[in-house]
Amino acid sequence: MSANSVIPSTVNADLQKERDGASFNTEEFAVWFAGGAEQLKFKRDVKEYMYKDIDHAAFSQVEYMSHEDMCEFTVKNSINVAKKLRRLQSERNPGGTEYWPTCFDGPELWGLHKIGNPFGVMFVMVVHALKDQCTPEQYEEFGRRVERFEVCAAYSQTELGHGTYLRGLETRADYDQDTDEFVLNTPSITAYKWWPGGLGHCSSYSIVMAQLYIDGQRKGPHLFYVQVREEDTHEPRPGVHIGEIGKKMGFLGVNNGFLGLKNVRIPRTRMLMRHAQVNRDGSYVKSPVDALTYFAMVHTRCIIARNMSLLLAVGATIGTRYSAVRRQSPIDPKLPEPQILDHVTQQLKVFPEIANCVAYRNACNYLLEFLNTTSRDKDQGNYERLPELHSLSCALKVLCSGDATAGIERLRLACGGHGYLTSSNLGNLYVNATAACTYEGENTVLLLQIGRFLMKSWRAAQSGAPLAPTVSYLAEVQQNPEFGVWTGSWENLVKAMQFAAANKTRIAFNSLSRRLANGLLEEVAANQTGIELTQAAELHGRAFVLYSFLSEVTGAKSKTRSSALNRVLEQLLELYLVNVTLNNMSSILRVVPLTDADLSKLQVRLETALTKLRPDVVAIVDGFDFNDQQLNSTLGSFDGNAYERIFDAALKAPMNQKSVPRSFHEHLGPFMKSNI
Amino acid sequence: MSANSVIPSTVNADLQKERDGASFNTEEFAVWFAGGAEQLKFKRDVKEYMYKDIDHAAFSQVEYMSHEDMCEFTVKNSINVAKKLRRLQSERNPGGTEYWPTCFDGPELWGLHKIGNPFGVMFVMVVHALKDQCTPEQYEEFGRRVERFEVCAAYSQTELGHGTYLRGLETRADYDQDTDEFVLNTPSITAYKWWPGGLGHCSSYSIVMAQLYIDGQRKGPHLFYVQVREEDTHEPRPGVHIGEIGKKMGFLGVNNGFLGLKNVRIPRTRMLMRHAQVNRDGSYVKSPVDALTYFAMVHTRCIIARNMSLLLAVGATIGTRYSAVRRQSPIDPKLPEPQILDHVTQQLKVFPEIANCVAYRNACNYLLEFLNTTSRDKDQGNYERLPELHSLSCALKVLCSGDATAGIERLRLACGGHGYLTSSNLGNLYVNATAACTYEGENTVLLLQIGRFLMKSWRAAQSGAPLAPTVSYLAEVQQNPEFGVWTGSWENLVKAMQFAAANKTRIAFNSLSRRLANGLLEEVAANQTGIELTQAAELHGRAFVLYSFLSEVTGAKSKTRSSALNRVLEQLLELYLVNVTLNNMSSILRVVPLTDADLSKLQVRLETALTKLRPDVVAIVDGFDFNDQQLNSTLGSFDGNAYERIFDAALKAPMNQKSVPRSFHEHLGPFMKSNI
Incomplete structure (x- = not known):
């Protein structure tokens, strides 16, 4: 707080009186609520490290900004959080994951992502989905790059006209056996991917849920890994229509995005093939377990x-x-x-x-x-x-x-x-x-x-x-x-x-x-x-x-x-x-x-x-x-x-x-x- | 809509089907809901006149603006609404009030005050309060100026620390018999007036609810009319601390304000004296009916x-x-x-x-x-x-x-x-x-x-x-x-x-x-x-x-x-x-x-x-x-x-x-x- 702040450095007397009059030990409650003394200590350590040099003045002005400034602020700020958390991980336990990325989007750091974390979905969902759905080779080829934050990736499933009912998704991926590629299309406005967090401005890649077609035969929704922007210039790739969906009630800095695809071609090996596969000859292997x-x-x-x-x-x-x-x-x-x-x-x-x-x-x-x-x-x-x-x-x-x-x-x-x-x-x-x-x-x-x-x-x-x-x-x-x-x-x-x-x-x-x-x-x-x-x-x-x-x-x-x-x-x-x-x-x-x-x-x-x-x-x-x-x-x-x-x-x-x-x-x- | 708009000029078929299948006449329902054919016609006329040349492009961008730009936009926009509505009144029924100011903040024009009307409170509450609480002379002297929009006035009652319980308000007005003035003070932070709509940036006057004191004797809350900014420069008057209370969940353009008063002197005749009075000699006449x-x-x-x-x-x-x-x-x-x-x-x-x-x-x-x-x-x-x-x-x-x-x-x-x-x-x-x-x-x-x-x-x-x-x-x-x-x-x-x-x-x-x-x-x-x-x-x-x-x-x-x-x-x-x-x-x-x-x-x-x-x-x-x-x-x-x-x-x-x-x-x- 600034030197000329109107905020006293003392605790409000009514509040102190409540604390003094409590019938139990707050610290014991805190240990219970956190799930144990170790968990409580861990959370406190993380918070102490991460919040100690927070820029209160800048944070207090975020809600007054224009939408564009909010988005910019959030990207910059969340990158700083990532950097710091990785530093903490390397100082305390190099090679571990309990700080980074585990804490990146967790409750302990909510105060650092005041209007959302545009990279939250990436570490909560995208990396997990890639680990679950990629073959080991695929994960080494492109999954690990996301994990390392060398590129930014989104998870595109919901469409403008389709949410709950996955089988109703319109986006399609047609296998072209001649070129060994999938051809992706969003054939209408309602087929546009809509809502993915971080897709609008930040991501150059996205997992895309699309109906797989082989020889015109529908095989149901599958996941594909699609490049949507150039890595160096960040310009949208040919055939890609990408942007943000506009202002929402909350998550103001998260750049939820839209994605239209017009004859976008990706190698066959960019379908996530751990559970289901499409082979070079167009033969299809179904996933053994839906669960x-x-x-x-x-x-x-x-x-x-x-x-x-x-x-x-x-x-x-x-x-x-x-x-x-x-x-x-x-x-x-x-x-x-x-x-x-x-x-x-x-x-x-x-x-x-x-x-x-x-x-x-x-x-x-x-x-x-x-x-x-x-x-x-x-x-x-x-x-x-x-x-x-x-x-x-x-x-x-x-x-x-x-x-x-x-x-x-x-x-x-x-x-x-x-x-x-x-x-x-x-x-x-x-x-x-x-x-x-x-x-x-x-x-x-x-x-x-x-x-x-x-x-x-x-x-x-x-x-x-x-x-x-x-x-x-x-x-x-x-x-x-x-x-x-x-x-x-x-x-x-x-x-x-x-x-x-x-x-x-x-x-x-x-x-x-x-x-x-x-x-x-x-x-x-x-x-x-x-x-x-x-x-x-x-x-x-x-x-x-x-x-x-x-x-x-x-x-x-x-x-x-x-x-x-x-x-x-x-x-x-x-x-x-x-x-x-x-x-x-x-x-x-x-x-x-x-x-x-x-x-x-x-x-x-x-x-x-x-x-x-x-x-x-x-x-x-x-x-x-x-x-x-x-x-x-x-x-x-x-x-x-x-x-x-x-x-x-x-x-x-x-x-x-x-x-x-x-x-x-x-x-x-x-x-x-x-x-x- | 722009020529290259993606919006069809036809009605969605599913919606049209619903309309075609209805069991009753929508127009008859509309007449009933509006309270009669005349009322419905009146509302439609007002809307047709007021919305016909609305700037859709500007309106659609308001929520993306910075707080400051939103406030500015709203002031400008609401003034335009006022101008237009007064023109409508003078065209249709000069001297009447059914369009201006009656419709200014009414449901018909909600679409024109997208993020609030900073002058809404002034015409919904301040003018009415002045009419109810001023003597006829007072109303002529300063009430009518508000009615004519020659000045802008707010209604300051709630304080930072006091709302529901009026008798707990801290703002005080002490009668100084020597100078025939009231001396107004907000003796603490919690006494600051807080929340009045339009007070923050727009008002140069405000009705202020304050505890009346005569010879140190408390007479309960009364209303005073206080100048808070200079009319020509809009600078705060001496002893006046005025500003906006900051961003809220809604009413983003309404500049809800705060007001601190330090030995601000106003003539005795600026107490609203229709029901209760303070005379030159300090004698006090109570209001006959609280209701x-x-x-x-x-x-x-x-x-x-x-x-x-x-x-x-x-x-x-x-x-x-x-x-x-x-x-x-x-x-x-x-x-x-x-x-x-x-x-x-x-x-x-x-x-x-x-x-x-x-x-x-x-x-x-x-x-x-x-x-x-x-x-x-x-x-x-x-x-x-x-x-x-x-x-x-x-x-x-x-x-x-x-x-x-x-x-x-x-x-x-x-x-x-x-x-x-x-x-x-x-x-x-x-x-x-x-x-x-x-x-x-x-x-x-x-x-x-x-x-x-x-x-x-x-x-x-x-x-x-x-x-x-x-x-x-x-x-x-x-x-x-x-x-x-x-x-x-x-x-x-x-x-x-x-x-x-x-x-x-x-x-x-x-x-x-x-x-x-x-x-x-x-x-x-x-x-x-x-x-x-x-x-x-x-x-x-x-x-x-x-x-x-x-x-x-x-x-x-x-x-x-x-x-x-x-x-x-x-x-x-x-x-x-x-x-x-x-x-x-x-x-x-x-x-x-x-x-x-x-x-x-x-x-x-x-x-x-x-x-x-x-x-x-x-x-x-x-x-x-x-x-x-x-x-x-x-x-x-x-x-x-x-x-x-x-x-x-x-x-x-x-x-x-x-x-x-x-x-x-x-x-x-x-x-x-x-x-x-």
């Missing part, structure tokens, strides 16, 4: 779910700290205006989001372990749990992205007008979260896929076949459809959600069966049952998050934690269970015999849970361990000097650098004079 | 509610048309990919929003009539229905802004990735809608006020006092607390929502009474009952919207409409009632005896309502009668050429005007070379 292609998507969705739980945690940190330092509207008229954290309606906006991100972070930990196990199984040719992993990763991707979006919006509104300021960062968090509801599998489409998995599982259970662990409760409910006694215990609340999910699954299954019995095609029947299928899928996902949170808090691991930490986790669990139960009450009431008195008791429990958490919320969000650069928010900084930071940010706005704006002399002044 | 001050706020909230219902209608138009032209994912595998409008899950995203905006538009019509009646009563000294109007305007402001925000978000997500493009305009609609959840009375604060009104009404009903018409159902439920038979008729659904609202009111009342009986202060008890109070308030608002929609569709006015129009309105009503009922089922189930079979029937009715509306949705949104400039969306234009428009907009993006971006030569190219 190998979709495993990459499963991996990506798990990462998205984890990231969304952390994005919500960033929002919760900002909302909680601001609610501790903002004072407004008396409760007791004899006392000064209280911290807004003391208004019960404010607590209901903020505290459930703290519980949500903790519950989701926990569910994602389980998911990531499951992913690792299944990944090892897969490498040994065992694909048994892949459908279950696929379904669970879809469920958590949907819930984490959807609820992070809604939660961040709620937290922003909880910050009143100031939450609307760009400098609060809540708007930026929101546009990042909501994008994840659409990319890498649109949420409704994923819910329908989960719904199909539930239908299969329900049918399997009916025939007595064993079910995958995360759906085994369906068989139990099928056998014992009576819920039994409502006790309101945590186990009982989890069971209630499982019964609600099973009941909705049953309802959807019956609707589907009835439609099939009436002679409808399976796909038509599934479409008509779409609403119930998505409802069942959502409840199924919720039941899993409830169950895994309960297991974590009350299971064996609780013995490794202090009683103070266990107590606060139990309070988060109580709030989470009661709140989610109330929010899904209409589904629960259809199958669980709750009386009006039971419902009143739940409402009391909700209010009690808020009151009990009240003294600990600031310490909890401190335990998420985000630094000020990750939060990037005038409202949420560790020192709680929110007003001074809002003020300081305003003074630095470009139009406040001169006393009279150009528009007065040129437009407003002359106009008003003409009215006199 | 006179808050009536202006009531008026503003009614307008906001109406605008939000229309903003949602804009979103619904875009979402519906795009869903008609986008084809994706087969339903019947033997057929081509269908319009996404045929996917039932898509119907559930889009159709209820169409019904919502129609229901809200209708409720706001009732509200605006109620406002007019009450306004006339008030002018005759009759304030009887003011509390009811206040409560209803709060309820509709809350519901319309909250549901418009959620609905626009849902519609945007229904448009997939392309909804995320700035050129879709859905992001801009969203930031406009969500801002209204906070400004002019934060929604939760308003719900608590409605809650208090419900508590008073419940207590009055208990004592047998008559209730205002819009809460009279509370007394009925109190007298007959048994719901009776569930029939599922429309009347029955409305009654169910009223019972749910009354039941939640009863629960909140009992909780509050219990807390009071336990010795809590009323304010503390109200805070602790906050959650139930807001729930009751929301249900009360919903019951009103249901009731007024039912009345409109089935009431006497139905005889003035064709049976075809009545049928489509009935279908909208059916969808609206069933959907809102299902969404509030957990509250309804506590008091209405629905069986599981009844719930299944409602689900079938929901799906049936979607199916029945399917052929008419495009014609309905056509009947909202927005032109392409108002929609301002590549996805939603009347011709349905969505892909071509997205494509065209991308080609016009500034960075697509050269083949290689600067960043390649300066940053990316050298970096990649260094890696080889």
Whole structure:
């Protein structure tokens, strides 16, 4: 901060008071939340190294720039991050990958990619896809160049007119046996590749998903590696129409691009041939296992779910700290205006989001372990749990992205007008979260896929076949459809959600069966049952998050934690269970015999849970361990000097650098004079 | 459009097919929705005149500009709109006000204020406040100058640290009897005025809300008219610290400002003295009726509610048309990919929003009539229905802004990735809608006020006092607390929502009474009952919207409409009632005896309502009668050429005007070379 800054060097007294009054040790919470002491230390080391010489002044002006300047700034900035991270890797562990590229696009460095990382997709997806889909020779020839950042490459799949339905993609690659080449074409406007991150200005290569044609015969979508710009001049290659798709709500610096191809020829060896092949003579070898292609998507969705739980945690940190330092509207008229954290309606906006991100972070930990196990199984040719992993990763991707979006919006509104300021960062968090509801599998489409998995599982259970662990409760409910006694215990609340999910699954299954019995095609029947299928899928996902949170808090691991930490986790669990139960009450009431008195008791429990958490919320969000650069928010900084930071940010706005704006002399002044 | 445009001059065939297949006359719907043939004609005339020579090319580039250029563009542009509108007024009806200033910031001209109107607040609020609060002499002296646009003035109330609670404002105006002046000060950072639209760069005057002090004695908040910049040079006046508050999520061209005052002296006669006065000798005359001050706020909230219902209608138009032209994912595998409008899950995203905006538009019509009646009563000294109007305007402001925000978000997500493009305009609609959840009375604060009104009404009903018409159902439920038979008729659904609202009111009342009986202060008890109070308030608002929609569709006015129009309105009503009922089922189930079979029937009715509306949705949104400039969306234009428009907009993006971006030569190219 500059010497003449208005920002005090002390911590806001209201915030300090909260920290001093917490019932547990924030550091112990932080270790738990990070997944262990080593993980926490690693993250902190990376952050210390990477943020220490950040140019705050330049960063604070990015949102005021023109689109072109934003794009330029982001390219320059992300390259600097890459350089620095590679230096860190070579200093600490040459030849390793835990810093570079692993951390390049990870949550620890979000604060360094303020408006996106144009090379994020390249290291999150392109390099992985090349490793998965290239033959070893291909990877040596062109894959490794991307890995080394000698060239820049994008991943082009979605088209202007085609997204969800891969078989509908229009881009085609026709094999020309005479020249041993593929000829690529996007035969219409709707066939243009649209959206790939980094494609617009940065990439000279792209993986391109196209329909393979041999002798005019269609072989379905395959991946090709296509040069789209000259390496030395960066000019588009002949037949290539490339550019950016224009401004979006967020990811302002990521140059999402479009790509049109007109008779672009590439050698046959530029089809990614690890799993399927086209030989010199035009003979075609099909991929042996489809799952190998979709495993990459499963991996990506798990990462998205984890990231969304952390994005919500960033929002919760900002909302909680601001609610501790903002004072407004008396409760007791004899006392000064209280911290807004003391208004019960404010607590209901903020505290459930703290519980949500903790519950989701926990569910994602389980998911990531499951992913690792299944990944090892897969490498040994065992694909048994892949459908279950696929379904669970879809469920958590949907819930984490959807609820992070809604939660961040709620937290922003909880910050009143100031939450609307760009400098609060809540708007930026929101546009990042909501994008994840659409990319890498649109949420409704994923819910329908989960719904199909539930239908299969329900049918399997009916025939007595064993079910995958995360759906085994369906068989139990099928056998014992009576819920039994409502006790309101945590186990009982989890069971209630499982019964609600099973009941909705049953309802959807019956609707589907009835439609099939009436002679409808399976796909038509599934479409008509779409609403119930998505409802069942959502409840199924919720039941899993409830169950895994309960297991974590009350299971064996609780013995490794202090009683103070266990107590606060139990309070988060109580709030989470009661709140989610109330929010899904209409589904629960259809199958669980709750009386009006039971419902009143739940409402009391909700209010009690808020009151009990009240003294600990600031310490909890401190335990998420985000630094000020990750939060990037005038409202949420560790020192709680929110007003001074809002003020300081305003003074630095470009139009406040001169006393009279150009528009007065040129437009407003002359106009008003003409009215006199 | 330019000659080399990729946009066809024909209408998309899928969209045309929808129009041809509609069951009713769109024009008749448009007349109904606009409130009559005359109103529709007036709106169309204004739009034709105002949009005919709009500079599309300039407008399409605004979002790519730097903040400074955006602000400049907006000032220039809004002045042009003002000039043109005044010309229209003088051509059509010199001396009238129906065009200028009435239409200046109205929905008809939204398309001309793409990123906000920096002079909107001036004509929506400042001129009205001056008229209401000035003595006739004051109005002649300085009010009329604002009305004539000879000077620019803002309305400064909210402070950096103070919003909701007016009595907590820190800005003070001390009367100095020696010089017959007020001395204005913002004694701290948190006292700075913060947020007023147009204050940052445009205004040389501002109404300032400040605590009046006479001889050190506090008299509460009053309004003062303060010069903040020199008229000729526009330089800030001595003691005035003025500027803009920096970038926000939306309203990018509105220069929301801050204002610090240090011993700024104004003549005593610059306090707005129509209702309260300070005399030369320092004697103080209090305002006779507080309601006179808050009536202006009531008026503003009614307008906001109406605008939000229309903003949602804009979103619904875009979402519906795009869903008609986008084809994706087969339903019947033997057929081509269908319009996404045929996917039932898509119907559930889009159709209820169409019904919502129609229901809200209708409720706001009732509200605006109620406002007019009450306004006339008030002018005759009759304030009887003011509390009811206040409560209803709060309820509709809350519901319309909250549901418009959620609905626009849902519609945007229904448009997939392309909804995320700035050129879709859905992001801009969203930031406009969500801002209204906070400004002019934060929604939760308003719900608590409605809650208090419900508590008073419940207590009055208990004592047998008559209730205002819009809460009279509370007394009925109190007298007959048994719901009776569930029939599922429309009347029955409305009654169910009223019972749910009354039941939640009863629960909140009992909780509050219990807390009071336990010795809590009323304010503390109200805070602790906050959650139930807001729930009751929301249900009360919903019951009103249901009731007024039912009345409109089935009431006497139905005889003035064709049976075809009545049928489509009935279908909208059916969808609206069933959907809102299902969404509030957990509250309804506590008091209405629905069986599981009844719930299944409602689900079938929901799906049936979607199916029945399917052929008419495009014609309905056509009947909202927005032109392409108002929609301002590549996805939603009347011709349905969505892909071509997205494509065209991308080609016009500034960075697509050269083949290689600067960043390649300066940053990316050298970096990649260094890696080889």
